[in-house]
Amino acid sequence: KRLILLFFPFLFCLAAAHAIAEPLDVSAQYPDPVGKSLTYLQESGDRLSLDQAMAAHAGGRFRASSRAVPRFGITAQPVWLRLQVQNRTGKLAARRLSLERTWLDVVDFYVVREDRLVQHWHTGDNLPFSQRPLKTRYFAFNHAYAPGLTTLYIRAETAEAMVLPLYFSTSEQFYSREMGSAHWYGILYGGLVVLLVYNLVLFFNLRSTRYLFYS
CATH class of the missing domain: 2.60.40.2380 (Immunoglobulin-like)
Incomplete structure (x- = not known):
């Protein structure tokens, strides 16, 4: 029990040092x-x-x-x-x-x-x-x-x-990270544009308003 009681202050000091x-x-x-x-x-x-x-x-x-x-x-x-x-x-x-x-x-x-x-x-x-x-x-x-x-x-x-x-x-690392994010946005918006054009083509060919609503 004495060892345990002595060990608690040590843990407290360790945690306090870690918090800095x-x-x-x-x-x-x-x-x-x-x-x-x-x-x-x-x-x-x-x-x-x-x-x-x-x-x-x-x-x-x-x-x-x-x-x-x-x-x-x-x-x-x-x-x-x-x-x-x-x-x-x-x-x-x-x-x-x-x-x-x-x-x-x-x-x-x-x-x-x-x-x-x-x-x-x-x-x-x-x-x-x-x-x-x-x-x-x-x-x-x-x-x-x-x-x-x-x-x-x-x-x-x-x-x-x-x-x-x-x-x-550094500014170079910042722009490299921002460019990587821009590539993912490019993929996202590129996919949305493909879906938009695809449904517009279907609308003009099939004359079904559902594809216009999809667009």
Whole structure:
């Protein structure tokens, strides 16, 4: 029994250490969403400012994410994400951070160095496409990470399903991933066009309105 009692604190410490999100390394490649490298906080009242979100993290209110793609359901409260980027290269490293869901109403990206705001982007589906930092259907921005540790805060708000696949990559990797998605959309819409044309041909040849309705 004494061994069991002594073992529980060890498990607790191990779990606590595991819950700490490790910084992303600019020298590494992340082909999959980086949700397990972030912590998060859902707002429960008035909108939080960046300073309030930072204070909430200092107070231990952020929770470690256990999913590669965090999900919070439909009509969820706005969510703050926090992650860190480590640059050991000794020089600036340009990377792209992207939230790859098109229906997010409002998205704010904050770059923080030594507790000071360095850069802020405000975007989202509620804003004109021309106001996006990058002209892409996803919400993304580029940043040149200085040597050392950089902290990122992202606030997402939507009336739709709160699904947050966050990617950290180079611009080339981003476009390669987007092109792969475009190929699947091409197959989908190509199949729909084939069905449309096929039923129109049947309608003009057989004069049966059912095929027109199919089209």
